[in-house]
Amino acid sequence: MRKYILLILPLFLGAEEDFISHYEYGQMLYNNPRGVSCAQCHGKSGEGKVIVTYTDNHGKEALKGPDIRHKSFEQMRKSLNSTHPVMPRYYLTDEEIKTIYDYIQKRNNDTSQ
Ligand code: HEC
Structure with a gap:
């Protein structure tokens, strides 16, 4: 009997390691998608962030990553599937985008939308 437990135990441990929640998966994708981390430009929780400041003819300017906390899933999907002046183009599946959105x-x- 003891022998069986020793055989089965590593299977459980392995399963435990492989298991991550939808939330954790979203967190992982947001912070480390296939490309540059979303957090670098949109902040830890999507609240937006100043990426860089510079001075030009108009004085001090800031390049910002917008607040994306209130974007709908469709807006996010559309945005991630198009090219932008600053934001890189990502090639994420709908499921990955949904996971980031849920996160x-x-x-x-x-819960407002
Ligand atoms: C290099 C900085 C940068 C990174 C990295 C980045 N973004 Fe962006 N994002 C921007 C900027 C800046 C804009 C505004 C459009 C532009 O100028 O490119 C934007 C726009 C958006 C928009 C549309 C916002 C609106 O107002 O409609 C969404 C949604 C978004 N980003 C989500 C993401 C997600 C999700 C990731 C990660 C997979 C990501 N971004 C990674 C900089 C970034």
């Missing part, structure tokens, strides 16, 4: 919603506890 941002949950992280901000936003």
Whole structure:
């Protein structure tokens, strides 16, 4: 009997390691998608962030990553599937985008949309 437990135990441990929640998967994708981390430009929770400041003819300017906490899934999908002046083009599946979307919603506890 003991022998069986020793045989089965590593299977359980392995399964435990492989298991990550939808939230954790979203967190992973947001912070480390196939490309540059979303957090670098949109902040830890999607609240937006100053990427860089510079001075030109108009004085001090800031390049910002917008607040994306209140974007709908469709807006996010559209945005991630197009090219932008600053934001890189990502090639994420709808499921990955949805996972990132859910992560941002949950992280901000936003149930308004
Ligand atoms: C290099 C900085 C940068 C990174 C990295 C980045 N973004 Fe962006 N994002 C921007 C900027 C700046 C804009 C505004 C459009 C532009 O100028 O490119 C934007 C626009 C958006 C928009 C549309 C916002 C609107 O107002 O409609 C969404 C949604 C978005 N980003 C989500 C993401 C997600 C999700 C990731 C990660 C997979 C990501 N971004 C990675 C800089 C970035």
